[in-house]
Amino acid sequence: MDLPTDPEVAARIDALDHHWNRYGLDSFGVSKEHLGTFFSLLGWLYRHYFRVTVHNIHRVPDKGRAMVVGNHSGGLPVDGGMVLTSLLLDHEPPRLAHGMVEKFAQRWPFVSTWFSRVGQFTGLPEHAVALLEDDRILMVFPEGARGTGKLYRDRYELVGFGTGFMRLALQTGSPIVPFAFVGGEEALPTKFHLKSIARRLGLPYIPVPGYLLPFPMPIACDIYYGEPLLFDGTGAEADRVIEGYVDRVKARIVELIDEGRVARRRRLGRVLPVEPQEDDFPGEVSQ
Amino acid sequence: MRILVTGISGTMGRLVALRLLEEGHEVIGIDRRPWPDAPREIDLCRADTRKRPAEDVFRLQRPEAVIHMATVTHWGASREERYRINLGGTRAVFDHCHSYGVKQAIFVGRHTVYGAAPDAPLYHSEEDPPMAVSTFPDLADLVAADLYAGSALWRFPQIQTAVLRIVYTLGPSGTGTLMRFLRGPNVPTVMGFDPLYQFIHEQDAARAIVEALRHGLRGIFNVAGPPPVPLSLLCKVTGRRAVPIPDLLYPLALGRFGLPGLPAGAISHLKHPIVVKANAFVEATGFAPELDEVQTMESFRWSGD
Numbered sequence: 001m002d003l004p005t006d007p008e009v010a011a012r013i014d015a016l017d018h019h020w021n022r023y024g025l026d027s028f029g030v031s032k033e034h035l036g037t038f039f040s041l042l043g044w045l046y047r048h049y050f051r052v053t054v055h056n057i058h059r060v061p062d063k064g065r066a067m068v069v070g071n072h073s074g075g076l077p078v079d080g081g082m083v084l085t086s087l088l089l090d091h092e093p094p095r096l097a098h099g100m101v102e103k104f105a106q107r108w109p110f111v112s113t114w115f116s117r118v119g120q121f122t123g124l125p126e127h128a129v130a131l132l133e134d135d136r137i138l139m140v141f142p143e144g145a146r147g148t149g150k151l152y153r154d155r156y157e158l159v160g161f162g163t164g165f166m167r168l169a170l171q172t173g174s175p176i177v178p179f180a181f182v183g184g185e186e187a188l189p190t191k192f193h194l195k196s197i198a199r200r201l202g203l204p205y206i207p208v209p210g211y212l213l214p215f216p217m218p219i220a221c222d223i224y225y226g227e228p229l230l231f232d233g234t235g236a237e238a239d240r241v242i243e244g245y246v247d248r249v250k251a252r253i254v255e256l257i258d259e260g261r262v263a264r265r266r267r268l269g270r271v272l273p274v275e276p277q278e279d280d281f282p283g284e285v286s287q
Numbered sequence: 288m289r290i291l292v293t294g295i296s297g298t299m300g301r302l303v304a305l306r307l308l309e310e311g312h313e314v315i316g317i318d319r320r321p322w323p324d325a326p327r328e329i330d331l332c333r334a335d336t337r338k339r340p341a342e343d344v345f346r347l348q349r350p351e352a353v354i355h356m357a358t359v360t361h362w363g364a365s366r367e368e369r370y371r372i373n374l375g376g377t378r379a380v381f382d383h384c385h386s387y388g389v390k391q392a393i394f395v396g397r398h399t400v401y402g403a404a405p406d407a408p409l410y411h412s413e414e415d416p417p418m419a420v421s422t423f424p425d426l427a428d429l430v431a432a433d434l435y436a437g438s439a440l441w442r443f444p445q446i447q448t449a450v451l452r453i454v455y456t457l458g459p460s461g462t463g464t465l466m467r468f469l470r471g472p473n474v475p476t477v478m479g480f481d482p483l484y485q486f487i488h489e490q491d492a493a494r495a496i497v498e499a500l501r502h503g504l505r506g507i508f509n510v511a512g513p514p515p516v517p518l519s520l521l522c523k524v525t526g527r528r529a530v531p532i533p534d535l536l537y538p539l540a541l542g543r544f545g546l547p548g549l550p551a552g553a554i555s556h557l558k559h560p561i562v563v564k565a566n567a568f569v570e571a572t573g574f575a576p577e578l579d580e581v582q583t584m585e586s587f588r589w590s591g592d
Contacts (some may be wrong), residue, residue, distance in 0.1 A: 109479020
């Protein structure tokens with residue numbers, strides 16, 4: 001497939017500190033060519049569709065392993081794509097991050113190949129450890145599919161955080177960089193889900209917004225990175241200890257979300273402060 | 288050292304035997320198949336590992352080490368035959384090792400025991416369970432033989448046993464599971480899937496087996512060569528044409544239109560990768576492949592068939 005590659009994207013990929021074989025593949029089967037196409041598309045969404053503004057991206061380490069951990073939102077995991085793109089296009093030096101994908105993706109033809117070639121692997125602890133031990137960046141949404149499967153009325157409420165990511169971070173000695181993705185919930189304000197069709201297709205859910213089409217609207221988004229948090233431990237601690245650490249990460253993400261939503265309201269000309277339950281997007285149908 | 292190689296007439300058996308001779312070992316072999324131009328120093332017994340003449344080799348020659356490679360992997364053999372040779376033969380060899388005071392035994396297995404599935408991880412470690420049968424039931428005999436060989440570690444603790452799970456081999460010989468699949472000019476792939484394939488040059492694989500012997504390894508070890516590459520690239524570099532066939536039609540196309548025949552379960556191995564982590568072996572032996580992935584693929588491409 002020869003889709004045009006954005007020269008800026010190609011230059012950023014060339015600048016990655018990465019070992020490629022002579023066919024432009026790394027040891028995980030990530031391909032420079034596929035990355036070029038993938039990030040050209042995402043880069044367009046990032047710059048022109050969602051017009052993402054990124055804040056404090058320098059807080060993500062320049063080299064070595066790290067886990068970026070944030071809130072999931074907006075029906076489709078476009079937030080993941082935007083975070084990956086921010087690290088490639090707006091971080092100095094560019095960094096390639098790896099997401100942890102739902103299992104169904106590997107069952108589907110073409111989707112399976114594309115996700116594999118651009119380094120977005122099935123969300124398995126083995127993959128997380130292998131990537132972190134190779135000093136790469138792992139992008140984690142501890143809410144999982146429950147996070148993107150939130151309805152608009154529950155927007156920005158963090159649902160149950162898994163604890164697996166914390167054990168993996170401790171086990172591999174990886175710093176955790178919390179982030180907030182703001183705007184995704186307004187881009188695809190999910191009214192309800194098509195559950196039985198989704199089940200038949202092997203999907204976790206199909207989001208249906210007020211305007212019925214399950215595609216996100218071009219809403220400007222923001223990504224706020226927090227300072228890296230390094231926790232002490234081996235990953236073998238009791239659940240109580242791990243949950244305490246997870247709560248600290250979660251609390252920091254909530255702070256970053258609040259910071260982002262306040263800034264957003266200010267930009268949209270709202271009077272401050274506004275109750276968190278209220279609409280913060282003028283074009284949205286009220287509940 | 289006096290070393291017995293079972294399955295010595297196969298491609299890997301010959302390569303290992305020649306290397307052992309070169310290193311000054313005394314080599315004896317057991318195989319049902321002939322090896323017409325075998326070096327004269329090699330004492331070759333034409334027998335089945337489960338039969339009495341094979342036991343007599345152990346009894347009379349008293350090898351100090353055994354490298355067990357007598358397994359049937361091609362699909363031409365019936366299931367019964369595969370079980371008899373692969374599992375029954377492995378049992379006989381380990382029993383003889385125990386009875387006749389063999390000090391070191393190496394079972395040469397394969398990395399496909401981990402199996403390929405959409406939810407399987409890349410880079411399997413030796414602790415991962417062998418899941419091959421879940422998607423590819425015809426591999427049951429090989430999985431059983433691998434686990435059975437591993438059980439020698441506790442059943443016969445006096446024998447230094449190593450189970451090697453070696454990735455696919457490529458090389459000028461043109462034999463072996465992967466090369467049989469890539470034999471023709473057209474390679475049937477599954478449309479929309481392009482799994483990573485991990486392989487090692489056959490000479491590097493033979494060297495790895497000899498290294499395992501030299502270091503007296505004990506335990507289960509993955510053995511890998513250069514980093515894996517996607518099947519599409521493997522086809523391209525070896526001068527084959529990948530023919531993508533939709534998943535649902537795939538079983539119908541196999542064995543027809545000049546495409547190789549395969550059991551239905553093999554499709555999982557054409558959709559999903561089997562990639563292993565071999566650092567335990569590297570740490571124990573210092574092994575590094577001499578040929579990289581491109582040289583290895585080209586060595587197969589330019590082998591005349």
